[in-house]
Amino acid sequence: MSTVNFQKPEPVLANAEFRNGELRYFRKNPRNIIHSLFVLLCLGIWAQQTYSAVRATLATPLGKLSSGMLFGLVFLALFGGLVISTLIWSLFGTQSLTASLAKLTYTKHVGPFKWSRHFRPDTVQNLRWLDSVTVKGAEGPERTESSLRFDHGSKTITAFAGITEPESVALIEALNKAMGKKREI
Structure with a gap:
């Protein structure tokens, strides 16, 4: 008689x-x-x-510095900050949703830094999963990753790029339960 080994399925909301x-x-x-x-x-x-x-600026006498050189240095500093923050976010960033009867909090974390947005559960509407889609734009096709979305007032909040459908369905049910909402149809 042969035995079958069943592996314990990984929980959807691990x-x-x-x-x-x-x-x-x-x-x-x-x-x-x-x-x-x-x-x-x-x-x-x-x-x-x-x-x-920087080398060109340091080689220029102080009285001959142009506003274009200074503007270029400011632009390079701002662009560098944007590029570095994008790299750090893509490598080390995490997102979280915390839901209770009192509030829903969406937080983005990068190391010790975090940015939070708080919502009252009664203002959160149309909690849904959006599958990845390819849209034809003026510059060519654009791919949008699947994500969890909800409406707050006239804004749509997008979270968790790349989330799968089974995970999002389980998360939506758990969020609705934690916020005391009935399942929206």
């Missing part, structure tokens, strides 16, 4: 915690090697251009 009537779900950003390599290339070009601009 990153969910239920404590004291509160649901907390967290998810790391999906890692995209092409995106990261592109950002690193931009960072390399930025470093080379910044080095050249």
Whole structure:
């Protein structure tokens, strides 16, 4: 007689915690090697251009500095900050949703820093999953990753890029239960 070994299925909401009537779900950003390599290339070009601009500025006598040179240095500093923050977010960022009867909190974490948005559960409408779609734009086809979305007033909040349908269905049910809402149809 042969025996069949059944593997315990992994829970759909592996990153969910239920404590004291509160649901907390967290998810790391999906890692995209092409995106990261592109950002690193931009960072390399930025470093080379910044080095050249700083050398040219330091070689110029103080009275002959033009406003264009200073504007260029400010632009390079701002662009560098944008590129570095994009790289750090894509490599180390996480997102979380915390739901209770009193509030829904959407938080983005990068290391010790976090940015939170708080919503009253009665103002959160149309909690849904959007499958990845390809839209034809003026510049060519654009791909939108699947995500969890909900409406708050006239704004649509998008979270958890790349979430799968079974995970999002389970998360939507758990969020509705934690916020005391009935399932929306």
